[in-house]
Amino acid sequence: MKIKAGIVGAAGFAGAELTRLLLRHPSFELCAITSDALAGRALAEVYPAFAGASDLVFSKHDKSVLADLDVAFLAVPHTASLAMTPELIAAGTTVVDLSADYRLKDPAIYEKWYKVAHTSTDLLAKAAFGLPELTGDELASAAARRAAGEAVLVACAGCYPTATSLAAAPFLRAGLVEEGATVIVDALSGITGAGKKATERTHFCFANESVEAYGVGTHRHTPEISQILGLAPGRLVFTPHLVPMNRGLLSTVKMPLAKGADAPDPEELAAIQQRFYANSPLVEALPAGKLPKTASVAGTARAQVGVAYHAEARMIIAIGAIDNLGKGAAGQAVQCANIIFGLDQTEGLTSLAVGV
Numbered sequence: 001m002k003i004k005a006g007i008v009g010a011a012g013f014a015g016a017e018l019t020r021l022l023l024r025h026p027s028f029e030l031c032a033i034t035s036d037a038l039a040g041r042a043l044a045e046v047y048p049a050f051a052g053a054s055d056l057v058f059s060k061h062d063k064s065v066l067a068d069l070d071v072a073f074l075a076v077p078h079t080a081s082l083a084m085t086p087e088l089i090a091a092g093t094t095v096v097d098l099s100a101d102y103r104l105k106d107p108a109i110y111e112k113w114y115k116v117a118h119t120s121t122d123l124l125a126k127a128a129f130g131l132p133e134l135t136g137d138e139l140a141s142a143a144a145r146r147a148a149g150e151a152v153l154v155a156c157a158g159c160y161p162t163a164t165s166l167a168a169a170p171f172l173r174a175g176l177v178e179e180g181a182t183v184i185v186d187a188l189s190g191i192t193g194a195g196k197k198a199t200e201r202t203h204f205c206f207a208n209e210s211v212e213a214y215g216v217g218t219h220r221h222t223p224e225i226s227q228i229l230g231l232a233p234g235r236l237v238f239t240p241h242l243v244p245m246n247r248g249l250l251s252t253v254k255m256p257l258a259k260g261a262d263a264p265d266p267e268e269l270a271a272i273q274q275r276f277y278a279n280s281p282l283v284e285a286l287p288a289g290k291l292p293k294t295a296s297v298a299g300t301a302r303a304q305v306g307v308a309y310h311a312e313a314r315m316i317i318a319i320g321a322i323d324n325l326g327k328g329a330a331g332q333a334v335q336c337a338n339i340i341f342g343l344d345q346t347e348g349l350t351s352l353a354v355g356v
C-alpha cells in the first residue's frame, strides 16, 4: 500500500515542485493539495503542465482535508507552519516542513531573527533537521521513532543554508579552517527562491538584466548557516544576491586555512569533499579543477560541490550549486520523507538535470 501524502501550500513555487515529484513517486500517493486562493479549482486547470497527470483539485487549508494522511508536506510561509504543525502531529500525521519555523534549535534565536514568539518549543526540541548529508543522525532517530508509531517532524534546511553548508562542512569538520576566523559567504539565487508573489525586488522588470545584493548582514539564514556549521555568532558574513534566472542557487564560501596547516594542493582539497560525500548519492563532489554550476543540477534534487585554493591568501574557496526548488526545497523534502519512511533516499528523485 502506498504512503498517503498531502501538500499544504501546493499552489506556491515549492508546493508545485513537490506536486511534480510526488505525482511520479513510486511509494507516495498524493491525496490532497491545498490552496486557499485556488480552492475548488483543478490542478491541471491552474497549472497546465499537470494536464493528464492528475485529477486533483485544490482544497482549502483545512485540517479535515489532511485527516488520514501519513505525511503532510508544508510548503507555506514561516509562522503558518507554526500555526498548523502541532495539530497535525497530535492527529498522528508526520510533518515535513519546508519553512523555517522549526529549523533553529534555540527559540530565542528564532524570535530574534523572525520577530515572532516560538509557540511550539516542545515540538521544536524533537524536530529533526532536514539536511540528510549533514544531519543524518537526527533523521535516522526520527525514522526509528516513526517506525515505532510516532508522528514525527522534519524541519527541512533552507535553500542558502543547504548549498553553503554542503560546500563548507567537509573543511570545517576536518579542522582545516582557522579557529575563530570569519567565514565569508556570497550566494546567488534565482527568483523562484522568493516565492510566487512579485515584489519590487522580484518583479520581472526590476529583476531582469540586473543583479543585486540584499539582506546584507541581516539575512535570516545567517543563524541557520551558523547553526549547521557550528560557527559562533559574528563568525559568518553572509551576502545573498538575486540573479535573473528562474531556478538555481550558487554559494561561494571563503574560509582561511588553519594557521600552521601546510598549504594543500587542489587534488587534496577535492579529495576531502569527495570522501565526505562518498556515501551521499545526491551530492556530487567534483574533481580538482572543476567547479559547480547551477545548470548541471537544475530540475533535480542533487547538489554539486567543488573547491579551489587561493595560495597567496591561504584561503579555501568552497562552492555549492543546487536548484533552490530541488535540493533547496521540494527535492530535499522528498529525500527527507524517503528516509523517515524507510525508503531509499533517492526514490523518486532520479531525474537528470534539465541543463548541462
Ligand SMILES: NC(=O)C1=CN([C@@H]2O[C@H](COP(=O)(O)OP(=O)(O)OC[C@H]3O[C@@H](n4cnc5c(N)ncnc54)[C@H](OP(=O)(O)O)[C@@H]3O)[C@@H](O)[C@H]2O)C=CC1
Residues within 6 Å of the ligand: 008, 009, 010, 011, 012, 013, 014, 015, 034, 035, 036, 037, 038, 061, 074, 075, 076, 077, 078, 080, 098, 099, 100, 157, 158, 159, 192, 193, 194, 195, 196, 197, 324, 325, 328, 329
Ligand atoms: N521557493 C524556494 O526556493 C524555497 C522555499 N522554501 C520555503 O517553502 C515555503 C513555500 O515557499 P514558496 O513556495 O516559495 O512560497 P509561495 O509564496 O510561492 O507559496 C506559498 C504557499 O503558501 C500558502 N500560504 C500562504 N500563507 C498561508 C497561510 N497563512 N496558511 C497556509 N498557507 C499559506 C499560499 O497559499 P494560497 O495558494 O492560498 O495563496 C501558497 O500556496 C516557505 O516557507 C519558503 O520559505 C524553502 C526553500 C526554498
Ligand SMILES: CC(=O)N[C@@H](CCC(=O)OP(=O)(O)O)C(=O)O
Residues within 6 Å of the ligand: 098, 099, 100, 157, 158, 159, 160, 189, 190, 191, 192, 193, 194, 195, 240, 242
Ligand atoms: C531569492 C529569495 O528571496 N530567497 C529567499 C530565501 C528562500 C527561502 O525560501 O527561504 P527558506 O529557505 O528559509 O524557506 C529570501 O532571501 O528570503
